[in-house]
Amino acid sequence: MKSLSILGATGSIGQSTLDLVRRQPDAFSVEVLTAQANVDGLAQAAKDVKAKRAVIGDESHYAALKAALAGTGIEVSAGRAAVIDAAACGADWTMASIVGCAGLEPVMAAIRRGGTIALANKESLVSAGDVLMAAVRDHGATLLPVDSEHNAIFQCFERENAAQVRRVILTASGGPFRQLDADMLCKVTPEQAVKHPNWSMGAKISVDSASLMNKGLELIEAYHLFPVAVDQLDVIVHPQSVIHSMVEYQDGSVLAQLGSPDMRTPVSYCLAWPDRMPAPVERLDLAKIAQLSFEEPDLVRFPCLQLAKDALAQGRGAPAILNAANEIAVAAFLDKRIGFMDIPSVVESVLAGYDAPVPATIADILALDSEARRRAAQQVEAVAA
Numbered sequence: 001m002k003s004l005s006i007l008g009a010t011g012s013i014g015q016s017t018l019d020l021v022r023r024q025p026d027a028f029s030v031e032v033l034t035a036q037a038n039v040d041g042l043a044q045a046a047k048d049v050k051a052k053r054a055v056i057g058d059e060s061h062y063a064a065l066k067a068a069l070a071g072t073g074i075e076v077s078a079g080r081a082a083v084i085d086a087a088a089c090g091a092d093w094t095m096a097s098i099v100g101c102a103g104l105e106p107v108m109a110a111i112r113r114g115g116t117i118a119l120a121n122k123e124s125l126v127s128a129g130d131v132l133m134a135a136v137r138d139h140g141a142t143l144l145p146v147d148s149e150h151n152a153i154f155q156c157f158e159r160e161n162a163a164q165v166r167r168v169i170l171t172a173s174g175g176p177f178r179q180l181d182a183d184m185l186c187k188v189t190p191e192q193a194v195k196h197p198n199w200s201m202g203a204k205i206s207v208d209s210a211s212l213m214n215k216g217l218e219l220i221e222a223y224h225l226f227p228v229a230v231d232q233l234d235v236i237v238h239p240q241s242v243i244h245s246m247v248e249y250q251d252g253s254v255l256a257q258l259g260s261p262d263m264r265t266p267v268s269y270c271l272a273w274p275d276r277m278p279a280p281v282e283r284l285d286l287a288k289i290a291q292l293s294f295e296e297p298d299l300v301r302f303p304c305l306q307l308a309k310d311a312l313a314q315g316r317g318a319p320a321i322l323n324a325a326n327e328i329a330v331a332a333f334l335d336k337r338i339g340f341m342d343i344p345s346v347v348e349s350v351l352a353g354y355d356a357p358v359p360a361t362i363a364d365i366l367a368l369d370s371e372a373r374r375r376a377a378q379q380v381e382a383v384a385a
Helices: 012-023 039-048 059-068 080-087 101-112 122-139 148-156 159-164 203-211 213-225 264-272 304-314 318-334 342-353 362-384
Strands: 002-007 028-035 053-056 075-078 093-096 116-119 142-145 165-172 233-237 243-249 254-258
Touching: 002 012, 002 080, 002 101, 012 028, 012 039, 012 093, 012 264, 028 039, 028 080, 039 053, 039 059, 053 059, 053 080, 059 075, 075 080, 080 101, 093 101, 093 264, 101 116, 101 122, 101 318, 101 362, 116 122, 116 264, 122 142, 122 213, 122 318, 122 362, 142 148, 142 213, 142 264, 148 165, 148 213, 148 243, 148 254, 148 264, 159 165, 165 213, 203 213, 203 318, 203 342, 213 233, 213 304, 213 318, 213 342, 304 318, 304 342, 318 342, 318 362, 342 362
Parallel strands: 002 028, 002 093, 028 053, 053 075, 093 116, 116 142, 165 233
Antiparallel strands: 165 243, 243 254
């Protein structure tokens, strides 16, 4: 029986993981579940999978969670330190799906305990890729990518033949605004942005997908996950989201991983790795789909992707600045304080005005992140005024 911890249990990835665990209760024992503020969802999930511990990040919800789990024997704790402690519980396998840079310290705590970490928190790798991957090596941890694109690459990338890889090609659906002109993009609403045409995701990642920032963050993530150079990474728009990514080799062969757009597929791959397990996803029917199409990403209408490429090429603290500024800008857009096309403007302004030193430690990264957020908040105020 494999012991599990699920960080971010009430989010979309956490829910996909819990669904798979519920279907094979004899295969897994759940050590701990965490959530930031969703007391009802966390309490119900903890009872469903008989978790040993439930942790709520927002301490103001401690009493409510304690009451919801009274009489169950499930241990309850709250606060940021409790979440980090939960990540270091020593489970065989940890799902790291806390959204945003808030997941960085818990991810590092899990890595330092070794074991297997299924990483769905791309922002941690974007902001602290060098530091995080060094910790993986130093502590003998195994890092498995959960993002559908990186999971696809992981399945197709022959590490023993890494020198023979010519390109890693990440596919992008193009999001809900792929065919809108520049004038219409200025008028889109948060309600429209969170309605992804293919995937069921949280609000923040849905907006990132709509702006193509998500694909830019994934480029940075891929650079750290796989032994490739910056100029070996590419993006192509594939609206059907059937091919999840591809690896091209020097001999002209292109290996691709295909499947229905359901996050339970990559989660199940990570959960069972190095084996596979059944997943209750729609079977891929290529005859029914009939056609797969591709196009180049439009970097003029969707400048976030170019901003991410530039940050990756610049290195140093640029990726962390990009990520922090984007989180602030997306939150402001979701709050209807700025427009959709103001997101790249805010990010670009912060990147241009903040030449940070190379972060060498988690403390450096968190300080850089904090300052970038402060500057981004100022830019948001200027735009919203």
